[in-house]
Amino acid sequence: MQTALQILQKHWKHDGFRSSQIEIINSVLEGKDTFGLMPTGGGKSICFQVPAMMQDGICLVISPLVALMKDQVQRLQKLDIKAIALTGGIKSDEMITFLDNCEFGNYKFLYLSPERLQSDWILERIKNLPINLIAIDEAHCVSQWGHDFRPAYLKIANLKTQFPKVPFLALTASATERVLEDVIIQLGLEKPAIFQKSFSRKNIAYMVFEVEDKLYRMEQILKKNPQSSIIYVRNRKSCSETALQLQSLGFKATFYHGGLSVKDKEKNMSLWLNEEVQIIVATNAFGMGIDKSNVKTVIHIHLPESIESYYQEAGRAGRDDQKAFSVILTSPSDKIQAQNQFINVLPDKKILNQIYIKLCTYFQIAYGEGINEQFSFNLNHFCQKYGFPTLKTFNAIQFLDRQGILSLSQEYSERITMQFIIESKEVIRYVSLNTQDEPIILTILRTYPGIYETQTAINLSLIAKKSSSDEMMIHSVLEKLKNLDIIDYHKKNNDATIIFNEVREDERTINRISKYLERQNQQKITQFDAILNYINEKKVCKSKLILNYFGEIIETDCGICSYCISKKPKSSDHSLISEKIIGLLKIQDMNSREIQKLTKNTDDAIIFALQNLMENNMILILSNNKYTLKL
Structure with missing residues (x-):
């Protein structure tokens, strides 16, 4: 069997592991439940990808981030490693094929969202897979005290009973001590090995x-x-x-x-x-x-x-x-703007219920129906139609997404549908007279055999690849065919896609999740207060403030943050610059650029002097962004 380092060098072309990676990998290989708390950029994916490649079977990766799942699958595929992601919008028959591939096709990685675990038939299929490791990415979502709690994550613990001998690896880049302890309990991790890299980034x-x-x-x-x-x-x-x-x-x-x-x-x-x-x-x-x-x-x-x-x-x-x-x-205006953007737009239970019901009305979903139905969605049009505030509505829909009631994809998409509206012999006649369009038309006919009978969604990039042309050329041909009444052709830009994961039950649905809404809103307020404290605190090292938030207590200052630099002696004469500034402000209020031009000092020196004068309550900054003497 190849060693972890050999696997890393062969597939990822790295010379060695980063701090904590090899320790986490060895823990997993020993069959231990493991928790890796690694700051962003620490290389979390390597911690499950390498041990999975060292063993027979497939690694199950649970993540809430669709874009990240797609990105990792694409990267693995480029390395000739078989990987699949079961993201939203995949039809049941396609999922069956994908899961068949996982069971019989020697795949190494299966990525899926926690919401997928709520489908009993998917759970049953997963039980038949030769799983060698279960990795839970963004594990802070398991905790009700985490910043993106998702109830669907609580279902992951059920996999413990199905795979009692398979190690669990929980990974996150940001979790307080309280969140870490809650994740361990909620996932049912058994005496986990905990690798907690310091949050300190000394550089x-x-x-x-x-x-x-x-x-x-x-x-x-x-x-x-x-x-x-x-x-x-x-x-x-x-x-x-x-x-x-x-x-x-x-x-x-x-x-x-x-x-x-x-x-x-x-x-x-x-x-x-x-x-x-x-x-x-x-x-x-x-x-x-x-x-x-x-x-x-x-x-x-x-x-x-x-x-x-x-x-x-x-x-x-x-x-x-x-x-x-x-x-x-x-x-000075940032606090009010942020308050309006983060706190004042949090939906309460009443508006959440109204938005959910109107969403169902908007898409004509009857009570007791709607499960697995998918729709194109324009947020601005929806809000204008029903008079809802945009940001509060977006937050409400995001909350419904996190609760698994629906899935919201915010990826821009261009949906193209078409249907041939003349007989096939007439299409062939057109092709014979317009040979320059032949590769594109024949590719479409071969790829979508039912395109004479019904409006069919087509994949432009696939047609471009198969016909050795580009997407602009395909657009041009389709527009021409439409103008000649050969096809019925529609293209529509969508801001988002919504998939309903449950049947419509109105108040029953909202009542079930409202307790999470109240807790989330309080959590958002607490987090907002913490960032305001970080901004406003002028007598503590900034690195210390961040580390303290995550439960790390250190004695020494970092020496390089804005607070630490403000305490260092400057080569320029600080007191002389301060006197010049006070003299100018006695004449009139000024902004920092005006002060810098008149004093002919460096920008850094001026900023330093202004900050010290403000800290000593000698000057104020006004709402028009000018400095004035404090009376």
Whole structure:
């Protein structure tokens, strides 16, 4: 049998394991239940992929993140390792085929969401698989105190009775001590070996700067550190706008969010990964499964919703162990905006019930029906039709998704359906007279034999590959055929897809899950308070604050965060700069850029002096982002 290191070198081309990886792998190989608490970028997937490859049988991987499952399956397939993901939207007959492949086709990995375990027939099929390891990714979702609790995760413990000798491996990047203990209990882990890597990232300088001009401050940071960078924003509009602003300043920048097509996501991601652009501006849809080691700077220009999410996003910097920066830029209005975005939009039981009933009405689902039905969904149209607030509605639907009532896919998609509306002999006649269109038309006919009888959804990329053409050419041919009344052709862009996982039961459904809603809302408020404390606390090392949140108590300051730097003596004469600033503010209120130009000091020196003057209650920052003397 090949060793773990040989497997790693053969398939993943790494020379050695990262900290904790080999210890976790050895624990699993010894048949022990194991818990791996590894910060983002720690290489969690290797911890189950390597031991699974060392043994006969298949590894069952349970994860709530569809995009991450697809990404890992694609990566394994590129390595010629057989892997399958049972994600939403797969029909029952396809799932039967996939599970047959797992049972008889020598597959090594089966990925599925926890909601799949609620289907009795899938559970029965899983019992027949030669499972060698059960890996639970994002294991904090098991705990009711975790930041993304999903009741479906509680069903995983049932697998213990079916596979008593198969080790469980629970993995997460962010869990407090309370969550860790709850996960162990809920999964029924038996005397688990716990490998808890420190949350400390000694090479990351955590920075918080209160500024009046975020774009100007970003420009300074990105010029000073011209290496690969990520800027996180809270919405799609800010993504494109911020990228354009940075481009206007001469930076090479692109953007990434859930509303882009798969092709545009891949294109923009490739530009950034291949160093063709310095900056990618992104929502939190970006980052899962991204392993770019040389990210120098991560900047948040909007407040994160929790320490957990901030820590994961900040941790995408400095994976090469070189010094890196994670910066939050704040202004006085951020707290109110974040409160409106995170707290005031939390749905209560009443509106959750209204939204669920209207969703069923919207899709014409009768009471007692709807299970496994799939629909295209445009959130804005739905909200306009029924007068619902958009963010609160989105949060309500996300909650229903986490509870397994429905599945929400936010991936952009272009759905194309067509049907030939003339006789087959007339189609052949057209082909004989238009030979340039022949490869595309014949490929469609061979791939979809029922396309004369009914409207049929077609896969453009598949047709392009089989006909040796490109998707633009296929679009052109289809438009031409439509104009000639040869086909009935429709294309529709969808913001999302919704699959109903249960029959419609209105209040009975909502009453069953409302206790989780109340607990989730309280958890969101607690997490929001924690991020506000992190931002506002000016007398404690930022690294210490993060570590304390996750239960790690350390005595020494990090020495490189914004707090620690503010305490270091500066080469420039700090008192002289402060005097100049006070003199200017006696004349009139000014912003930092005006002060910097008039004093002719460096931007860093000015920011340092302003922060010290504010901490000593000598100046204030106004709502118009100008500084003024405190009376």
